[in-house]
Amino acid sequence: MSDIIFGLVSIVIGIAASYGLYWLLNFLLSLLPERISRNAAWLAFLTPAAVLVILVLIVPLLQTVVWSFMDDRVKAWVGFKNYVDLFTDKRFLGILLNNFLWVLVVPAITVAIGTAVATLTNQVGPTRERIFKSLIFMPMAISFVAAATIWSYFYSYVPPGRPEVGLLNALVKLSGFEAQPWLTMDQGRLNSFLLMAVVVWLQVGYSMVVISAAIKNVPEETIEAAQLDGASAWQVFAGVVLPQVWGTVMSVFVTVLILVMKVFDIVLSMTRGNFTTSVLAFEWYKQFFENSNIGPASAVVTVLVLLIGPLMYLQIKTVQQQEALR
DSSP: OHHHHHHHHHHHHHHHHHHHHHHHHHHHHHHSOHHHHHHHHHHHHHHHHHHHHIIIIIHHHHHHHHHTTBOTTSOSBOTTHHHHHHHTOHHHHHHHHHHHHHHHHHHHHHHHHHHHHHHHHTTSOHHHHHHHHHHHHGGGGSOHHHHHHHHHHHTOOOOTTSOOOOHHHHHHHHTTOOOOOTTTOOGGGHHHHHHHHHHHHHHHHHHHHHHHHHHHTSOHHHHHHHHHTTOOHHHHIIIIIHHHHHHHHHHHHHHHHHHHHTOOHHHHHHTTTTTTTOOHHHHHHIIIIISOOHHHHHHHHHHHHHHHHHHHHHHHHHHHHHHHHO
């Protein structure tokens, strides 16, 4: 109860402080001559946000980059040693491979399923459409940790002779096969793909909603013209609808891609990075919080930032292209 009260008080204080700050800025501007006040208004109101971004984002980022060139306790300068150690470590290269697989699989499957569901649900009646979309979007309301817990039970494995609790293994046994320890077997990195399924399940609803909205905005005249020319349903979708919503599809793809690059909760909750399931974000957590290797941990997160940076730029460019087409 005390935590709830503390949270509510913090929110109230934060809102009041923000309102007070901008009221003060507005009051100070009103004291200046009108010409100066009009020209300085944008600077006065932009400065607090800029200072906050610098203190919360830029300074920690620069500090992390500096730490990445220092030893475990950030007391001595070691140059590029941390990076050399990372890229000559087979385990870290395996982690990079895992991240590559996540990037390769999750966004593509999420967008493909989201697009398919969005297209199909747009063809049914309004009532059914709302029901189907609500059911598919529902996992978005679940946190990553809660989803990991649910799917851990789904993949659960118990030794022979004990009551089965995992739904997947129960289905496997009904099919006449033996139960498998799904999350601890790393043949072909199968367990990593099983973790990816959790994120796909969580993000398909988001993909569906955004892409569905874009499909609804496609002019009916273009679809009817293609149908009059004898185009099949698939040809209408591939040749008319998809090109017009491609910007939205790419925006969703890049958004899911950035999320996948930072995936952490699922790995921590389901395998703790064991059995070759670790990813960059979890490796940073392990190095920093569990091993107290601040220098190497900073190198890991710097690599992660360097990989995410171009993706964020691509997302911004995609959004700008969408705005330009409107």
